[in-house]
Amino acid sequence: MNKVILMGRLTRDPEVRYAQGDNPLAIARYTLAVDRRQSRNSNDDQTADFINCVAFGRTAEFAERYLRKGTKIAVTGRIQTGSYTNKDGVRVYTTEVVVEEHEFAESRNASGNNDGGYNGGYSAPAPSGAGDGFMNIPDGIDEELPFN
Numbered sequence: 082m083n084k085v086i087l088m089g090r091l092t093r094d095p096e097v098r099y100a101q102g103d104n105p106l107a108i109a110r111y112t113l114a115v116d117r118r119q120s121r122n123s124n125d126d127q128t129a130d131f132i133n134c135v136a137f138g139r140t141a142e143f144a145e146r147y148l149r150k151g152t153k154i155a156v157t158g159r160i161q162t163g164s165y166t167n168k169d170g171v172r173v174y175t176t177e178v179v180v181e182e183h184e185f186a187e188s189r190n191a192s193g194n195n196d197g198g199y200n201g202g203y204s205a206p207a208p209s210g211a212g213d214g215f216m217n218i219p220d221g222i223d224e225e226l227p228f229n
Contacts, residue, residue, distance in 0.1 A: 083159040085178050087132060088186050089115035090153050095136075097145040109141035110134070111148065113156060113178075134158070136180035144183065153186040 095111040114129045134156060136144050148154065158180040167173050 085156070085158050085160055087113055087115050087156045087178065088153070089113040089129070089132070089156075091148055091150050092131065093150045095141075095144040095148050097141060106138060107141035107145065109136045109144035111144065113154070133175075133177040134180050135177050136183065140180055140183065144180075147185075148183075154183050155186045156183045157181055 090113070092112040092114050095109045097107055097109045099105040099107055111134050113132045113134055115132055116129050117127070119128065156178065158178045160176060161179045162174065162176050164172055164174045
């Protein structure tokens with residue numbers, strides 16, 4: 082089974098291109114910075130891995146429209162390896178995650194607190210009611226609720 086689940090932040094805006102042909106296919110590429118769990122005995126200075134990701138079709142169009150540098154997302158997909166010969170005749174090996182799904186891992190307001198995070202100018206209204214995060218329901222509305 083080849084299944085990958087990652088959560089991290091985009092290191093830059095996705096690079097999106099469209100394949101040529103009768104039905105142009107969107108192809109989005111981005112790099113995801115995924116934090117490492119630190120062991121107590123580790124002397125490794127690097128605290129994140131930088132994973133190359135590629136998305137196709139509607140998934141790529143979603144990336145083009147909504148993902149920005151600093152956005153925290155959860156990705157599911159599969160690892161794909163490949164190779165090619167560069168212009169100097171050297172064989173180059175690649176490893177990337179082919180994205181099947183990606184979704185936001187935090188709210189827009191939370192991502193706006195990070196450098197480069199996408200906020201989109203949206204600000205959620207402050208909740209009314211007690212500080213417990215729930216909205217107050219007016220008295221006398223119990224009869225109108227579809228459940229008891």
